[in-house]
Amino acid sequence: MIHSRSxxxxxxxxxxxxxxxxxxFRAEDGLWAQHRVEDVATxxxxxxxxxxxxxxxxxxxxxxxxxxxxxxxxxxxxxxAEHDGExxxxxxxxxxxxxxGGSQTVFHMHGALKTALCAACGHRWPAPIVMAPxxxxxxxxxxxxxxxxxxxxxxxxxxxLLFRHLSEADIFIAIGTSGNVYPAAGFVAExxxxxxxxxxxxxxxxxxxxxxxxxxxxxxxRTVTDWVEEFLRG
Ligand code: NAD
Ligand code: APR
Numbered sequence: 199m200i201h202s203r204s205x206x207x208x209x210x211x212x213x214x215x216x217x218x219x220x221x222x223f224r225a226e227d228g229l230w231a232q233h234r235v236e237d238v239a240t241x242x243x244x245x246x247x248x249x250x251x252x253x254x255x256x257x258x259x260x261x262x263x264x265x266x267x268x269x270x271x272x273x274x275x276x277x278x279a280e281h282d283g284e285x286x287x288x289x290x291x292x293x294x295x296x297x298x299g300g301s302q303t304v305f306h307m308h309g310a311l312k313t314a315l316c317a318a319c320g321h322r323w324p325a326p327i328v329m330a331p332x333x334x335x336x337x338x339x340x341x342x343x344x345x346x347x348x349x350x351x352x353x354x355x356x357x358x359l360l361f362r363h364l365s366e367a368d369i370f371i372a373i374g375t376s377g378n379v380y381p382a383a384g385f386v387a388e389x390x391x392x393x394x395x396x397x398x399x400x401x402x403x404x405x406x407x408x409x410x411x412x413x414x415x416x417x418x419x420r421t422v423t424d425w426v427e428e429f430l431r432g
Pocket of ligand 1 (some may be wrong): 235236239308309347348349350351352353354378379380381382
């Protein structure tokens with residue numbers, strides 16, 4: 199039942215940032231076509247060649263000042279500002295476009311390029327533009343700085359909190375995610391168990407597209423903007 203105080207939980211993936219010029223992962227020319235996941239997005243890869251991994255994230259961090267939030271990011275911020283009910287964004291993306299687009303409640307379940315993490319003590323701090331392997335932690339001073347990004351095989355952040363939000367969702371929306379990576383790909387099933395109305399925004403059906411009750415097909419900058427306008431007009 200959708201009403202004026204509905205709780206809306208939104209999962210986003212690389213596709214929402216595609217129109218801002220940030221490559222997705224599994225497109226033909228995507229990030230995983232240019233880099234072996236095993237080399238740049240696993241703890242083993244980091245142990246094997248920390249400089250390769252740190253430079254991979256340095257290059258993605260250096261791109262951020264050159265890209266802007268697009269209409270889809272701004273539409274989600276407008277929804278959060280104007281809707282009476284709670285609006286929660288859970289992103290798999292490590293860019294900062296949701297925040298720069300105006301969203302206030304954003305959970306980065308795969309981490310964020312803008313922060314650094316100490317592998318020794320767990321301290322986080324604003325990442326330098328260029329991180330080097332062995333950079334010291336400003337808290338414990340161990341030479342243990344790493345990108346604050348969740349790699350394959352590691353557990354995403356805040357899972358208990360995210361599953362609580364899903365259990366309270368009246369509307370669950372997934373935008374620009376291929377549905378290939380768990381636990382994010384399982385969120386729609388959780389939301390449906392909670393009785394939420396589910397909508398997928400994508401260029402095509404994702405791997406879990408059949409779990410969604412509604413589909414809005416096309417570029418997120420148009421489909422998300424149109425849906426928010428419709429929803430707020432009631
Ligand atoms: P997974 O098995 O859930 O991922 C399945 C999909 O991820 C695969 O179908 C493939 O598309 C991709 N994938 C996983 N490992 C891969 C590999 N070695 N080479 C190529 N593609 C690969 O992944 P997982 O290991 O169970 O991930 C555990 C957690 O890590 C997940 O919860 C996920 O949220 C997180 N994660 C984060 C990132 C990131 O870059 N932040 C990347 C991947 C996974
Ligand atoms: N509008 C809407 N959807 C789009 C757009 C767009 N303009 N452009 C691309 N998409 C869709 C694609 O159809 C695809 O389904 O975005 C999705 C991107 O999928 P992936 O590249 O697999 O990215 P994502 O789903 O975020 O990957 C999940 O896997 O490798 C890990 O950590 C990485 O967080 C990532 C996770």
